[in-house]
Amino acid sequence: MELRHLRYFVAVAEELHFRKAAEKLHIVQPALSKQISSLEAELGLRLLDRDRRHVTLTEAGRTFLDEAIAVLALADGAKARAIAVSEGRVGHLNMGFIQPALAGVVPRALRRYREAYPQVRIRLAELTSRRALEQVASGDVHCAFTRLPIEPTPGILHEPVSTQEVVIAVPEGHRLAERDAVNLAELADEDLILIDRRVEPQLHDYYVAQCNEAGFSPRVAQEVNSTWVSTGLVASGLGVGFVPASARIAPQKGVAFVPIEGSPAQLTMGLIWAEGAQPSVLRNFLAMRPWQKEKGEP
Template structure:
């Protein structure tokens, strides 16, 4: 059944007069009458009764009015949705992340975008590490990802969204746990817990580099898969770690987080996407994002 027949039927049903309906549809009366006849033949029933003052809907015609209006509304909604999608204001964006830090940053990023594009549906995908996030972005499995810098993957664009200084995470019973700040030099005899040394572990690389800059190689006694696991081990008293500011919400009852006196050690967090991605939706979302500041 052609939608134009239903559209013509609805106009005739509203006017109950072929002449007035034909004027609204900008067609002559005979073609309109033929359309109604064609619709009645397709449905196998009479939709209108001819009366002296015009037309009257039959019970079948009244039923069709209800259903045809539903069809028209669905089509109108579909047209509106396509229009919004074409303008980049409606659709789904798949965002990947790994680690604990994006759980602090992503809500703020979503809120920034929500103000201008409330119809964007964000779907988030947790990966084991940043390398897998970058791989998913590069091959198009996800639209964008949140990763720690630096990155070396070719064909990837990036936008800085936050900077996080290194901080010391200690068990509450540690001798240094109640200091207002700590110099990294004071940690040379400590037992450290950190990420596994897989390729691309940015936090581990920055941590080790900071220790070596201070004149010592860190004594790493345990390794773990992620920040949550590391901090559980710290809370249990197995050692200390260098974490990132804004993660102080993890294990706050059993861990004290102390700023480093050296402020030059930090990690940048960025949102990344595939170069040449044609998505207007992604472009609009990225345009709303401004860097988030966590440092005082």
């Protein structure tokens, strides 16, 4: 028994007329009659009573009709869902992000992607840059917003999505707090709060290199695992720190943010994903690039 046998039977049962049912199915009447007879023979039941003028359902036929309609509905639903998954209209998109990406990039990307694909469930994971790279490489997440550059990793692709300046976070009342800008060399005698190299090796090394270029080795007082912790320790008076400019969006009380003179350090945010076969939801996400700013958007 095949699905087409059920479709043929349902058409005849609904029309109670072989010629009309055949026209509806776009087949010739003798072929339809043969298929119905074949179905009845396979079942060992008479589903239809017919003579030259009338077609009626037997008691078994009425029961079989209900079940056939249900089976066809399930089959059609399964086909529709499979097509939707293959087109990336339903499914799950597993995405990682580092905390600073919440300042514009992630909210904008999620909002636009959800507008385009409302039936795709998005599973988010807050990660460090190192964990983001590991989880993309392992397939635990499909993609991740993280800082660039990343550690060279075979099979990992990336694309820059935004840049922002680095500023210096200092306690309110600090000698630099009211300055319009600060020269990095002025931090030579300050206790610095830096991101832990075990957590963000590229970022840690970048900040150290900025200090070295300014002519001094940083005096690291504390190492932290996030910008939020860094500004919290700055507010506590334990030192000053490099932070992305986006930290000013939700500032810690008791912290002032001072720009860096000249050509300030820049942080690049990027999206990373694994090369090779990609799930449809990720292909759609990459194709629409929902993180990009629209014309006139601040």
